[in-house]
Amino acid sequence: MTTLLIISHPDMIESSSQQYFLSSIKNQDDITIHHLENLYPDSHINVAKEQELLRQHDRIIFQFPFYWYSTTPLIKKWQDEVLGEGFAYGTRRKPLAGKEFGLVLMIGVAEREYQAGGEELFTISELTKPFQAMANKLGMIYLRPLSVFQFFYMEEKQKMDTLIRYWQMLKMERDISLANRENWLIDQLRQVSQSNLETADSEIIKFAIERVQENRDQIDELKMVLDDMFLE
Amino acid sequence: MTTLLIISHPDMIESSSQQYFLSSIKNQDDITIHHLENLYPDSHINVAKEQELLRQHDRIIFQFPFYWYSTTPLIKKWQDEVLGEGFAYGTRRKPLAGKEFGLVLMIGVAEREYQAGGEELFTISELTKPFQAMANKLGMIYLRPLSVFQFFYMEEKQKMDTLIRYWQMLKMERDISLANRENWLIDQLRQVSQSNLETADSEIIKFAIERVQENRDQIDELKMVLDDMFLE
Numbered sequence: 398m399t400t401l402l403i404i405s406h407p408d409m410i411e412s413s414s415q416q417y418f419l420s421s422i423k424n425q426d427d428i429t430i431h432h433l434e435n436l437y438p439d440s441h442i443n444v445a446k447e448q449e450l451l452r453q454h455d456r457i458i459f460q461f462p463f464y465w466y467s468t469t470p471l472i473k474k475w476q477d478e479v480l481g482e483g484f485a486y487g488t489r490r491k492p493l494a495g496k497e498f499g500l501v502l503m504i505g506v507a508e509r510e511y512q513a514g515g516e517e518l519f520t521i522s523e524l525t526k527p528f529q530a531m532a533n534k535l536g537m538i539y540l541r542p543l544s545v546f547q548f549f550y551m552e553e554k555q556k557m558d559t560l561i562r563y564w565q566m567l568k569m570e571r572d573i574s575l576a577n578r579e580n581w582l583i584d585q586l587r588q589v590s591q592s593n594l595e596t597a598d599s600e601i602i603k604f605a606i607e608r609v610q611e612n613r614d615q616i617d618e619l620k621m622v623l624d625d626m627f628l629e
Numbered sequence: 630m631t632t633l634l635i636i637s638h639p640d641m642i643e644s645s646s647q648q649y650f651l652s653s654i655k656n657q658d659d660i661t662i663h664h665l666e667n668l669y670p671d672s673h674i675n676v677a678k679e680q681e682l683l684r685q686h687d688r689i690i691f692q693f694p695f696y697w698y699s700t701t702p703l704i705k706k707w708q709d710e711v712l713g714e715g716f717a718y719g720t721r722r723k724p725l726a727g728k729e730f731g732l733v734l735m736i737g738v739a740e741r742e743y744q745a746g747g748e749e750l751f752t753i754s755e756l757t758k759p760f761q762a763m764a765n766k767l768g769m770i771y772l773r774p775l776s777v778f779q780f781f782y783m784e785e786k787q788k789m790d791t792l793i794r795y796w797q798m799l800k801m802e803r804d805i806s807l808a809n810r811e812n813w814l815i816d817q818l819r820q821v822s823q824s825n826l827e828t829a830d831s832e833i834i835k836f837a838i839e840r841v842q843e844n845r846d847q848i849d850e851l852k853m854v855l856d857d858m859f860l861e
Contacts (some may be wrong), residue, residue, distance in 0.1 A: 407709070440672070464709050466759035470702040477639070477696050518765045519758050526755050527698035533750045 398427065400567050401454035405433045405461045405469040412462070414503050414548035417556065418563050420598060428567055429454065433471045440471060447479040452492055457537070458567065459528070460501035463544075466517075466524045476531070485535050494536030499566055500528055501543045508546040540566070557605050579613050630659065632799050633686035637665045637693045637701040644694070646735050646780035649788065650795050652830060660799055661686065665703045672703060679711040684724055689769070690799065691760070692733035695776075698749075698756045708763070717767050726768030731798055732760055733775045740778040772798070789837055811845050 402422075406415055409432065422428055429450065437443075451457060461469050468476070479485075485493060502521070510516040511524075521544050532539040543566045545559055561582060569581060586606045634654075638647055641664065654660055661682065669675075683689060693701050700708075712718075717725060734753070742748040743756075753776050764771040775798045777791055793814060801813060818838045 465705070465712070466762050467699055467705060470706040470709070473697070473699060473705050474702040477702070480697065516766075518762050523755070523758050524762060526751050526758060530698050530750050530756060534748075 398456060398568070398570060399454045400428045400456040400458060401431055401450055402428055402458045402460060402567060403431045403433065403472065403475070405459075405472045405475075407434070407462075407469060409434060412503070414545060415460075417548070418460075418501075418560065421560055421563070421601070422567065425568070433469075433475060437471070440474060442475055442478050444478050444481070447475065448484055448492075451479070451496075454496070456497040456499065456540075456567075457493075458499045458501055461503070463502040463504045466519075467527070480531075480535070491536045496537050497540055497571070498528070498532040498535070498537040499540035499542060500525060501563065501566060502545065503548065504544055504546045506546070508544070538571075540571070553604075554608070557601070557608055560601070561605060561609065579609055582609050630688060630800070630802060631686045632660045632688040632690060633663055633682055634660055634690045634692060634799060635663045635665065635704065635707070637691075637704045637707075639666070639694075639701060641666060644735070646777060647692075649780070650692075650733075650792065653792055653795070653833070654799065657800070665701075665707060669703070672706060674707055674710050676710050676713070679707065680716055680724075683711070683728075686728070688729040688731065688772075688799075689725075690731045690733055693735070695734040695736045698751075699759070712763075712767070723768045728769050729772055729803070730760070730764040730767070730769040731772035731774060732757060733795065733798060734777065735780065736776055736778045738778070740776070770803075772803070785836075786840070789833070789840055792833070793837060793841065811841055814841050 404415070404419075406412055409415055419430070422430065431450070433442075459468065459472055461472055467473075485491070502525075504511075504521075506517060511520050513519075517524075521542060525542060529539050531537075543559075543562055545563075548556070548559070551559065564582065564585060565578070568585060569578065583606055586602050586609070636647070636651075638644055641647055651662070654662065663682070665674075691700065691704055693704055699705075717723070734757075736743075736753075738749060743752050745751075749756075753774065757774060761771050763769075775791075775794055777795075780788070780791070783791065796814065796817060797810070800817060801810065815838055818834050818841070
């Protein structure tokens with residue numbers, strides 16, 4: 398499976414969360430990192446090239462800071478120009494049908510505010526309806542989004558958990574069992590740890606592997622407890 | 630009451646619906662027409678000037694084609710830059726609190742598709758949650774939106790009805806009675822018809838006044854029928 402990761406951020410270099418996630422996916426053959434502001438500093442999008450890239454990938458991800466409950470201006474421009482009538486919809490052919498679409502949202506406000514009674518009033522599911530409707534129109538499969546709330550305030554353990562969810566968003570096939578998911582992740586992490594990483598990055602990977610194994614141990618223990626209960 | 634009408638359209642001149650509505654509100658003292666692409670052809674927004682304009686008006690309207698269920702890239706840029714932390718929210722002062730906010734959406738698909746089971750899957754109320762959340766964050770009063778579906782296919786009478794709803798969106802105070810609404814509208818239209826209009830425009834206004842009076846006559850007749858029923 399190949400993933401096209403479309404990233405947009407008005408100030409990418411300054412964003413510690415964006416840099417954290419990006420540094421974890423260097424040199425991955427099956428992920429194309431596509432930073433729009435970098436590619437199109439004058440905002441003139443090469444529509445034919447973008448459409449070709451969409452055809453070549455199985456999973457399309459938009460990654461952006463969730464300012465005013467929506468995309469950056471450049472992703473919106475990309476949507477309006479690249480996903481035009483005649484290419485994306487409006488004819489019998491729907492070249493993106495059956496592919497997967499997902500969101501990675503960087504959010505500055507706490508998760509608890511995104512509900513009725515919270516300061517932001519609506520859930521992320523409610524606020525992202527325009528993207529769900531887009532996937533529907535294009536015949537794409539809409540994935541569970543990855544919402545990263547207040548990355549800046551996270552402790553190391555939380556950051557690591559989020560990093561694992563990020564990897565799953567980018568690389569993991571849908572609908573595989575929990576045990577397979579863990580094995581898959583450990584494999585992925587081992588592959589990375591064998592490549593040429595800076596010390597800090599390789600420490601991160603090591604820590605992540607330990608976390609996954611630790612979780613698995615906990616689940617195994619829980620299973621044993623349950624088994625004991627039923628045997629009594 | 631003063632209204633700031635923020636219009637954005639990637640190809641304003643070519644849009645017959647935009648031109649139709651714009652031609653009806655020439656020379657209105659209480660409406661500031663603010664066409665973003667015209668003002669900022671290079672997309673560099675004068676943030677201080679925009680914030681000052683917001684302070685000066687009671688009602689703020691975004692008017693745009695509803696591509697991919699959201700704003701144009703330039704309105705999004707405007708939101709991200711003008712409605713910044715420290716001005717619009719995040720301090721004790723909320724300079725836009727108590728003002729009104731509304732949407733005028735130009736939509737290419739039929740209204741019946743915007744519901745569960747329809748091709749667009751969601752209602753306009755669902756798809757515009759990001760704007761409702763924005764108004765909430767700014768302490769603004771969210772108005773019923775004006776959704777103009779398939780203007781291109783409308784008959785003259787429908788266009789005229791839509792034009793009247795457009796005027797109400799831009800100029801009518803909230804919460805006035807039906808009789809007052811009609812009188813208000815006839816007054817407004819008469820004022821316009823006395824100003825220097827091209828013949829085509831003045832015909833439109835005349836037609837609109839007749840439509841309102843006709844509606845009122847119908848309502849009056851209905852009232853008489855109801856009165857008769859209760860007297861019997």
